[in-house]
Amino acid sequence: MSQNIYTMGKELDLKAEQEKTLATPKLSANAILRMMFLSMDILYGKGRTLPKVLVLEILARYPYWAWENGAYKKLSRLYCGTRAVPEKSVRDALRHIDMGREAQDNEQWHMLLWADMCQQKNIRLGWFKHFLLPRKMTFVYYYLTRIMYRLNPRWSFKMNAAFESHAEHEYMRFAQEHPEFDDEPVESIWFDEFYPRQKTLGDLIRRVGLDERDHMNHSLAEVERLCE
Ligand SMILES: [Fe+2]
Numbered sequence: 594m595s596q597n598i599y600t601m602g603k604e605l606d607l608k609a610e611q612e613k614t615l616a617t618p619k620l621s622a623n624a625i626l627r628m629m630f631l632s633m634d635i636l637y638g639k640g641r642t643l644p645k646v647l648v649l650e651i652l653a654r655y656p657y658w659a660w661e662n663g664a665y666k667k668l669s670r671l672y673c674g675t676r677a678v679p680e681k682s683v684r685d686a687l688r689h690i691d692m693g694r695e696a697q698d699n700e701q702w703h704m705l706l707w708a709d710m711c712q713q714k715n716i717r718l719g720w721f722k723h724f725l726l727p728r729k730m731t732f733v734y735y736y737l738t739r740i741m742y743r744l745n746p747r748w749s750f751k752m753n754a755a756f757e758s759h760a761e762h763e764y765m766r767f768a769q770e771h772p773e774f775d776d777e778p779v780e781s782i783w784f785d786e787f788y789p790r791q792k793t794l795g796d797l798i799r800r801v802g803l804d805e806r807d808h809m810n811h812s813l814a815e816v817e818r819l820c821e
Pocket residue numbers: 650653699700703760801804805
């Protein structure tokens with residue numbers, strides 16, 4: 594897969610990229626993801642809101658952590674055995690650790706940004722929706738990904754690509770539904786140190802949506818690599 598499709602670190606017309614997303618169909622989600630998205634609509638409302646994308650980002654970190662953890666354990670299994678270690682298995686595991694670490698951090702910055710925005714706007718979800726529910730959902734999502742990764746890594750990369758495709762579309766629709774966000778200057782304690790500064794809330798939402806597109810493409814590229 595071409596490196597040109599990735600958007601991070603590039604100066605792009607964010608509104609044109611938003612149009613591209615909205616003109617592209619979402620990847621189809623499996624039953625696990627459909628259940629998760631339905632639960633989120635029931636629990637947090639069908640509309641797109643800052644607290645809802647915050648919960649999405651809390652969840653989004655976990656597949657990457659599951660890959661990092663799963664690949665680490667795979668290396669331990671390989672090197673604790675007495676047989677020769679196949680180079681391809683090692684390279685796959687090292688790549689999954691790298692992918693996991695990089696994207697996990699990026700999702701973490703997304704989470705910090707939305708938490709900061711919620712705080713600035715004095716939006717509070719309460720203990721049940723802000724603490725208990727995301728914790729339970731992340732537990733389930735992490736272990737499902739972890740099991741899939743153990744049984745067949747391609748399953749977990751495919752599932753993650755569909756999750757990211759959903760996230761990309763949610764962000765671009767969120768920006769589309771709120772043209773007033775384009776007149777709202779945005780500031781965050783996390784800009785510059787962890788995340789590229791954006792001028793408006795609308796652009797921040799689009800930029801995060803593009804990160805999700807990159808995550809999706811990385812996962813799809815990994816599915817292809819594992820099929821080689
Ligand atoms: Fe994200």
